[in-house]
Amino acid sequence: MTRRTIYMNNAATSWPKPEPVIGRLMWGVTELSAAPGRAGSPALESERAIFEAREEVAKFIGARDSSRVVFTLNATAALNLAIGGLVRAGDRVITTSMDHNSVARPLARAAEEMDVEVVRVTADEAGELQATQILDEIDDRTRMIILTHASNVTGAIQPVEEIAEALSAREGSRPLLLVDAAQSAGVLPIDVDRSGIDLLAAPGHKSLYGPQGTGILYVGEGADPVPLMEGGTGGESTLVRQPTSLPDRYESGTPNIPGIVALGEAVRFIGDRGIDTIRAHENRLMGTLIEGLAGVRGVRLFGPCRPDRQVAVLSFTVEGMDPAEVGTYLERTEGIVTRVGLHCSPHSHRTIGTYPEGTIRVSPGIFNVDSDILSLVRGVERLAARRSR
Ligand SMILES: Cc1ncc(COP(=O)(O)O)c(C=O)c1O
Structure with missing residues (x-):
């Protein structure tokens, strides 16, 4: 990497x-x-x-x-x-x-x-x-x-x-x-x-x-x-x-x-x-991420979608696409590493209705910045647009 x-x-x-x-x-x-x-x-x-x-x-x-x-x-x-x-x-x-x-x-x-x-x-x-x-x-x-x-x-x-x-x-x-x-x-x-x-x-x-x-x-x-x-x-x-x-x-x-x-x-x-500083940083990134992805046609988000009720982990799917395809596109074309699949937690996916395909999971950390989130949203937008053409 x-x-x-x-x-x-x-x-x-x-x-x-x-x-x-x-x-x-x-x-x-x-x-x-x-x-x-x-x-x-x-x-x-x-x-x-x-x-x-x-x-x-x-x-x-x-x-x-x-x-x-x-x-x-x-x-x-x-x-x-x-x-x-x-x-x-x-x-x-x-x-x-x-x-x-x-x-x-x-x-x-x-x-x-x-x-x-x-x-x-x-x-x-x-x-x-x-x-x-x-x-x-x-x-x-x-x-x-x-x-x-x-x-x-x-x-x-x-x-x-x-x-x-x-x-x-x-x-x-x-x-x-x-x-x-x-x-x-x-x-x-x-x-x-x-x-x-x-x-x-x-x-x-x-x-x-x-x-x-x-x-x-x-x-x-x-x-x-x-x-x-x-x-x-x-x-x-x-x-x-x-x-x-x-x-x-x-x-x-x-x-x-x-x-x-x-x-x-x-x-x-x-x-x-400081935990408070870390949490505030990650909450801000998550707010931008949730808002950005929610606006992309064909994208479905999973979870509370409320930074105050979750940690910096977000699952999503793109309509008509296998999560693995999305993850590969993001990594190869956009240079963004996410994780796809069941994340070693099959019961969770049964709970949220994404079993057995799983989801694309994005989990920013303390070293991620706003532009990383925007790059991901733009990347998913490009992929979704290409898909619906
Ligand atoms: C909720 C949860 N529990 C346990 C584990 C296992 O952690 P480790 O890889 O350190 O064994 C993970 C790792 O993905 C996790 O997300």
Whole structure:
């Protein structure tokens, strides 16, 4: 990809990465060697750098105790740990029709192999849900509620705060709340302790602008997932079984040291820029995008189409054209990178009526500017005009 490419597939992974993040990644590769707890002073230096990154992430998501932030490979690994480590045979799990395959597939296996009852609450055509739709489904067997904070297909923001508050107010035992923050971490304010979110899964490589191969799972006090991976943790080596101390319990093997320290830098970068500033920028781009595409004949938009009710993700189709054709045209002729298809979220497309063809998804980020949006709108206009000739 060249710098002249207009990249608007930030919902898959953000690009370009900020210079300080690249700098820190290079520093991690060149200067940090041994894994934490493994050998002498190089290991100590890695340990310190990873601790700083963990503290940075914890502060960013409102976690008092940074040891509850577990570094993972991506959001998928975090979601698998939360689901696989906590859901037991015969449990009931409430999820939504806007979930990603990284939630839907582990649940499908749990349903098939462990007789787990999966209740998939259906969103409306824009991908939006009411908190009561979820809360009304809770019964004594409900182990977990899984919410996609913001849809990766329509951008719709789900009522996470409202549901978390209602759960915190419940007396006696209550289901755990797992939030998939893949599309919200870095663009919507998140405060796990204040909100009462039990588990939060987030990728480092999307709106946090960290490198690929990074993600986190926040594990709250009320949750104790069984580790899905066991092995060397650098310390407590006399223990026969996996240690119970955090975060070692969930971080076996040599970690992605450069990636983790770069993620810490990325979170600092996003924090310095400010969520409010980022959100205002993306909302402005989204306003222009929605208005521009809505005016093109033959284009159909999906989602709330209201920047205040969605993140910077918009799906659309062009009448009579396969989304893949549109995506190829945009990339080859206009130099604009989008993403087409089902976006690993088939249930979402069934919900909004675009299954199995899918949509063209545009997801601008912090480095996109107004002219990028205008270029896309003009490109789609040209294609639609050519088509109707
Ligand atoms: C809503 C949602 N959940 C989970 C994921 C998985 O993220 P990762 O690629 O970091 O595993 C994605 C990525 O597209 C997503 O959009």
